[in-house]
Amino acid sequence: MCGIFAALGPKLAGSSLENVFAVLHHRGPDGRGSFSEEAAGLTFAHTRLAVIDLATGEQPMHSEDGNLVLICNGEIYDFERIRRSLEAKGHAFRTKSDSEVILNLYREYGLGCFDELRGEFAFLLYDKARRLLIAARDRFGIKPLYFSRLTGGGFVFASEMKAIFASGLVAPRLNVAAFDPLVELDPVNMQFPFEEIEHVPPASFLTIDVDTHDIEISRYWSDEIPAHCADAVPQPFGDAPEECARLVLHELEEAVRLRLRADVPVGLYLSGGVDSAFIGALMQRNLNLPLHSFSISFEGSDRNEQRFARRAADVIGTAHHELAVSKQMLWDNVAKSLWFSELPFVSLAPVGKFLLSELARKHVTVVITGEGADEIFLGYRTYFEDAIRETRNALPRGRSASAQARRLKLGGLSGALLKRLSLFIFHRSQRHRLASARMSTTVRSDQAKPVICAVQQGRLASMPFDILCFLGDREEMAHSLEARLPFLDHKLYEVAKEIPVDFKMRDGREKAVLRDAADGILPDDLRLRRKSGFMLTSDPVDLFGEDQEASADLTRHLSRDAFEGAQIFSYGAYRLASLLARLPMSRRFRSLKRLRRNSNKVLMYMMQANMLHDLFVCHPPWIAADKQETEKWRMVQCPLSTHSCH
Incomplete structure (x- = not known):
């Protein structure tokens, strides 16, 4: 993983570029590079975390003919096969880096190259001949890519918002709409904590004419869940659940196997639940090296996963490392965690992930994680069970709670009175503006979809703004630690989304098809355990109780x-x-x-x-x-x- 930055239009001062390199140093401590073309008004900057091709993988990368320039953050999986296929078509490679396949895929397929990419990535590609700048992001938004439209004309892009501000091209100002839970979440036109900040949406690419600055955003992949998957499956099920489990196992093991490819040590975040334990078991049987695992425990908590994580480590056979943290340690690191997340949080879980990542980086450079299993295989039992019940009760259109109301657990309280009263939470100078923002927010309608499909897709769409951000990329990359997420492999998802919900949520058991897939690989005490959060803190924040002194x-x-x-x-x-x-x-x-x-x-x-x-x-x-x-x-x-x- 790396840090990327680009400015199109204004010329950057030398000190500004140094500031950009400095704020992105944690994302790429192993090297840095830059590219500029005065005629296009374009500057690229890249900080490198060396994971594959340690010797020759420096960026920016240039195509053999010199026409293309690339900076990339992320990993392209199965790149050796892609490379062989492109070499057979006559393309030459200068490095052994996975990122270089992007250049030749683009030369071969143009903007159709995204169909060939599998992985977690954000990249910027400059096509000199077509005078085109392309910014792209992976299907689930695992890797971040922000941008800002400059008032004097032009654009600036970066892996983190702080790099945009460090360039001196955009002044940081807080955006009140981003702090309002009653502004509907719109993954395409997302509100961020700072004004003038946008992002390249997941599964999308953005093209800019470097001469006219005309911009267009296109989506290259859909996460649409077929409506028929919400239909009730008549019993007896026969061998259909077992067949679905076999498909899941095949695709998940392939996703894990591909993510083990690295020229540096690879580890595992491990809890006592089925997600990480299953991943760990598949890693172990595809890895010929000792496997390090990492878990966290919270002092004074009776909700710890400690003994279950140890049990999973014993079953898998890992060299297990456990971090015990106190509430004081969590509060002492809130500021650092917030600096890297750039998004506010209401629990101390992101701080726990920050500290755990610090421990893991002492032993490995890459860590495999279990994020995404709950969203894809229906792991939030009550949340998804309620949606299935509403689907089966065939509520009239418009009667089902919005994704926003579900997220806030408002039920029927999200009416006009609540919206008026809630404005008084905000500073008096912001209330009129906020009321306008609430009225102007438009999101795509999911009313025609079965409720469970809309709810599941809504949860997937929100992941880049919580789980994949302040519980993922930011807190891991704060310590130059690359995370890989096999449950968010799009090949696995394309199989999983076709599986009926009755096979995912069965007899009151969440992620039933995933548990079926783990049968014979994990013992039942791990395979059938109820879900419990990996990053649970000892207790909720209590500023006037047990947290008063620590905070x-x-x-x-x-x-x-x-x-x-x-x-x-x-x-x-x-x-x-x-x-x-x-x-x-x-x-x-x-x-x-x-x-x-x-x-x-x-x-x-x-x-x-x-x-x-x-x-x-x-x-x-x-x-x-x-x-x-x-x-x-x-x-x-x-x-x-x-x-x-x-």
């Missing part, structure tokens, strides 16, 4: 000055939420306990907004006054300022 250093971001500086949330709303966050924790009155827990989530979100403002707007490290300070933040030391900003 004390961050409470300055809940001061009146902090709220007035960021101007996203209302200080008065904070005061009210802080009272509700002190409600008694009574088992007898569960509604009070739930209200306290949700109020703490609101406070955490407010704190994160103010912290983002301090980190990126008030005291961004790329304006450090001296070299010593620049080196300080570059080496993953990004403390928040103790000063307020207005």
Whole structure:
């Protein structure tokens, strides 16, 4: 994995490019390269994490005829087969890198090359002859690619938003709509925490004429789930579930096998659940080297997966590493975790992933993870069971809760009154603008689809903004650790999406077809265990309870000055939420306990907004006054300022 950056239009100052390299250093500590063409007004920058072809895989890469220039972040799987096929057609290769196949695939197929790509990638390709800049992203949005349209004309792209700001071409300003849970999630026109930031949508490519700056976005793959998969399957099922399980096993093992290809050590994130244990078992039988596994436990928690992870490690036969963290360790690393995620979070789970990735990087450069299994094989039992029930009850069109309401667990509360009252959570200067943003947001309608299909696709579409971001790429790449996700292999998905939901959610058991596929590979105590989150913290955030002392250093971001500086949330709303966050924790009155827990989530979100403002707007490290300070933040030391900003 790597860091990529491009600017089209304005000329970058030398110091600006150095700032870009510095903020992307963690994504590519093994090398850096650049390309510029004054006639096109184009600059490329690349930081490299060497995983395949350690000797000759430097980027930017150029085609043999010199017409194409490429910078890529990610991995292209099965690239050796693709390479042999292209060589048979007369194409020559200069390196052994997986990224180089993109150049010759484009030369052979043009914009049809995406059909041939399998993997996790984001790349920028400049076609000199056609005067065309192409920006592309993998099918599930595993690898990030942001961009901004410059007011004076032109564009800037980067793997992380901070690199766009470090270039000096875009000034960071918080975007209130991104902090509003009642603005509908639109994966194509997504709202990010900073204004003027967009992204190349998953499974899409963007083309820009470098002379006219005309832009077009095209989708090259669809995750559409066939409606017939939601139909009830009459019993008895016969051998149909077993046949589906065999198909899943075949495709999953192939996805795992391809992801073991690396010239550096490969490890595994391991919990005691079926997802990671199944992946680990398939890794072990396709790997001839010792396998390292990594898990996390939370001190003082009775929800730990510790003994189950150890059991899985014993069954698979890994060299197991376990990280025990305290609440204090989590709170001490909130700021660093937020710096890398660039997106706010309401639990401490991303911080746990940040610390676990730090441990894993001491032993391996690549780690295989189990993300995606729940979204593809229906792992969130209550969430998906409710959707199946609604599908079978044939609710009238429009009666089913929106994806937004489901995500927030609003049920029937998302009406006009709630929307009006919720505006008072935000700073007074933002309310009119936010009301307009809510009204103007349009998303694609899924009302014609069976509810379960719409819900599953909605969950897949939201992954790049949570699980794949602050529980994935950002916290892993913070430590120059590459993650690979076999459950999000598109060949596996194309098989899985055709499987009836009754085989995925069967007799009250989630991911039933995946568990069937693991039969004979995992013991039943692991194969049939109920789902439990890999990154569960010991308890929900409780700022006025057990977390009060541990979080004390961050409470300055809940001061009146902090709220007035960021101007996203209302200080008065904070005061009210802080009272509700002190409600008694009574088992007898569960509604009070739930209200306290949700109020703490609101406070955490407010704190994160103010912290983002301090980190990126008030005291961004790329304006450090001296070299010593620049080196300080570059080496993953990004403390928040103790000063307020207005």
